[in-house]
Amino acid sequence: MQHKKPKKTDGSLIYLSATPNKKMRQDIAQKKLTASILPARYHGYALPEPKAMWAGDWRNAIIKRQKKAVIYKEINHLIQAHRRFLVFVPNIELMVNFSAYLKEIFPQCSFTSVSSEDEQRKKKVESMRDETYQFMLTTTILERGVTFRDIDVLVIGAEDRTFTEAALIQIAGRAGRHRDFPTGEVLFLHHGQTKALKSAIRQIKKMNRLARERGLLINQ
Known part of the structure; x- marks a missing residue:
């Protein structure tokens, strides 16, 4: 949401966004909007580029x-590789069903789930930060x-309309944020790719390309 406060007639509005929408990108391309783009992270490593993988009828697989x-x-692959994810x-409904079955087939794993309706969500997120859990199921609340x-x-059902282009870009950005661990795998599991999914991957690759062209990456 934009908050417009009174400004001088010749004043300027400055927008700061990690995920500019289509209209803003068009205005930048048409030079209707002046933009300063910072395509690299502070640690100098490229943004993790998501991989799209067909997962069949994932919804039916959960139900x-x-x-x-x-x-x-x-x-299971990530669990066996001792990765945290x-x-x-x-x-929420799918997440609850998914979580219940995961507890049956992976009883040895410590994991939890979190959503906007969870009163313990802050405590759970802190526990995930403290590495109490190997993995966490979540809705877009943690995007x-x-x-x-x-x-x-991992994004289950990346073609679902809940996962907009902006949401997918933000979600992918959860990986590789820490300076000591600047890389990570991002997998979009889908039952058919959408424009939002394809555009999100395209935008991330574009930022990495710009960062390389500007010499901003230490792992060129």
Whole structure:
């Protein structure tokens, strides 16, 4: 939401955004809006570029508890690799069902789930930061404003309309934020790619390309 306070007639408005919308990008391209773009992170490493992977009917796999489905195989892969990770799920109901089954098939793992309706969400996020949990299931509540030390990211159902282009870019940005662990895997599991999904990946790659062209990356 924009907050417009009184300004002089010849004053200027300054916008700061990690995910400028399509209209703003068009205005910049048409030189209707002057922009200063900072395409690199403070630690000089490239943004993790998401990989899109077809996961079949992931929703049915959650509801019918299909253990051999791609979504469970990918989670098992990260568990076996001893990675810590976030799993983004489109809505709370699916997340609750998903979490219940994961507890059955991965009883050895310490994990939790968090949403806007969870009164313990702040405590759980702190526990994840303290590395009490190996992974955390979440809705888009954690798409921004949180940093974990060494993390990978899975998005279940990345084609769901809950995951807008801006949301997917922010979600991908959860990986590689820490200066000591500036890399991470980001996987968009989908049942058909959307414009938002493709555009999010394209925008992230564009930022990395600009950063390389400007010599801002230490891992050129």
